[in-house]
Amino acid sequence: MIQSADQICNLTWADGMVAALKRSTLTFDVSTPLGARHAARLGGHRGPTAGFAPGYVQGNLAILPKDLADEFLRFCQLNPKPCPIIGMSEVGSPFIPALGADLDIRTDVPGYRVWKDGEVVDEPADVTAWWRDDLVTFAIGCSFSFEEALIEDGLSIRHIDLDCNVPMYRTNVPCAPAGRFAGPMVVSMRPFKPADAIRAIQITSRFPAVHGAPVHIGHPGQLGISDLAKPDYGDPVPVGSDEIPVFWACGVTPQSVIRAAKPSFAITHAPGKMIVTDMKNSKLAAF
C-alpha cells in the first residue's frame, strides 16, 4: 500500500507513475466508470460513489481466501436475491475483466475494510499491501442500479429525496446456509403509494442481478420488523398512511453473514464506497 513518497524507492516505474499522479493536480471525470475508478486509484477520492458514472453498475465487494470463497459462492448461489453475483475473479487475481478492462480491485474503491476473525483491523484506501495470492473477489449487485431505473421512470425514492441512507432491517427470514455462511436476510425499505409500488415491482423485476423484485410488501411484522422507525442499519424515513412499505433483499446481507462467520481474513468495501464497473445498468435488464 502506497502511503507516502518515502515508500516509493522500491517500486517499479509504473508504481512510481501512479504515485506521481497521486501527487498531481489531475482531476477525474467521475461521470465515467474509468474516471470514477481513477479518482479512487489516482486522485485520492475517499468518499462515497453515489452519483458517480450514471448508467453504470456499481458493486458491493467481498474478497475471501479460496477455501472460504467456495462456500461463499455456494451461499450466493442459494440466496441470489440478497447476494446477486455480477462478477468474480480468478484465484489471486485482482482483476475482473468482465467488469472493466482497466479495473484493479486493490486500488479502485475509495475505501475498504480489512477483517480478521470477524473484526475490522484496517480501513485503508487501497489494499495492495493486504493482497494475497489465495484471494477471490466477488462483486455483488447493488440497489443503485434499480434505484436509477425507478427514478428514470419518474418514481420518487424517499431516502434519496431526504438525502439520507436507505433504512435497512434484519429480518426473521433465514438465508439458506452454506458451510460457515448463515444468517438472516437483511432488507431495505422504500415506501410508495400503491400505484407506484406496483410500478416499482414491475421495474425491479427486470433487474434480477441487482436484487430484483421486492421480497415483501405491506406487512413488516411478517418479516419480524416491529418498528419501521427503528432500522437496524441506515436511517429511518417516514411512511405515509396512504403508502405501502416495499422491501427488497439488501446487499448488506452478505456483509452481515461474512461478519458472523468470523473468517480468518476478508476484505470488503467500506459502506457506500463501491466498485464502479464498465457494465451498463441497462445490460442487467432481464427483458
Added chain:
Amino acid sequence: MIQSADQICNLTWADGMVAALKRSTLTFDVSTPLGARHAARLGGHRGPTAGFAPGYVQGNLAILPKDLADEFLRFCQLNPKPCPIIGMSEVGSPFIPALGADLDIRTDVPGYRVWKDGEVVDEPADVTAWWRDDLVTFAIGCSFSFEEALIEDGLSIRHIDLDCNVPMYRTNVPCAPAGRFAGPMVVSMRPFKPADAIRAIQITSRFPAVHGAPVHIGHPGQLGISDLAKPDYGDPVPVGSDEIPVFWACGVTPQSVIRAAKPSFAITHAPGKMIVTDMKNSKLAAF
C-alpha cells in the same frame, strides 16, 4: 334466430344442417376452442364457459352500431387496462378471423344480451335474428387468461377456491371519456399473501391484453371502496389480516359504460358466457 323446426322452411341448406345438428345427440369436446364454440352453436350449451378450452383466450363481447363503435374504439384506446381489445370485426361482419377461422359471433356464445336504449330487451342463445349490417364486434380480454397463468404458477385464487364469482367494485376512478362513453372503472379483487401479491403483479404484468398489472394494492379506501365485504358485482370473499387485497381493472367496465351510454342498440355476452377463441393465452404474454 332459429328457435324451432317450424321456422326452418325459409332457411338455406346450411341453416338446415345447423338446425338438424342442434336436434342431434352429438357431443362436443369443449376442451378445444372449436369444440367450445360448436357446443354453443350446435350443441345447445347455454351455460358459462369457465374451464372450457384451457390455455385459450376467452373474450368479453361488445357489439355496437358503426357510429357508436367509433366512439367505443376510442374509449377502449384511452382505457386499455379495463378495455383491452383482443379482436374487432369489419363493419357488418359476424366474423373475426384473427380469433378463429371458424368463429361466428352470432352463434358461438352460449348466451347474449340485446340492449335497446340501455335496457335488456332479449337474452337469446343466438343473435342471428338481431344481426344488422352496421354492427361492429369488439372482443375484449378477460381475466380468465391471467388467472390461468396465476394458477399455473401455483398461486391460489380465493374466489376459485371458494367456487364463487370474483368480487367486483365500482371505483371513484373515472375512465377517460370518449364521446358518449364515460364512467368509473370497475375493478376485481383477489387477496394474496405479500409474496404471492408480488408474484401476481409480475405474472399479470406479462399480459397487458387481458387487463395486465393490477391498478391498485392495499388501500381500498383510495379507490372509494368502503367495505370489501360488499362488492357491487360478484360475491364477497374473505381477506386475511396477513393478506393484501390486489385490484385489477375489470372487463365489467365496458359493459357498465355501455349501459350508462344507453345506446339505441347493442349486444353483449351474458355474464360468464364468453367467446372462446383460437388464440393461445401464452401468445398474449408480452415477454
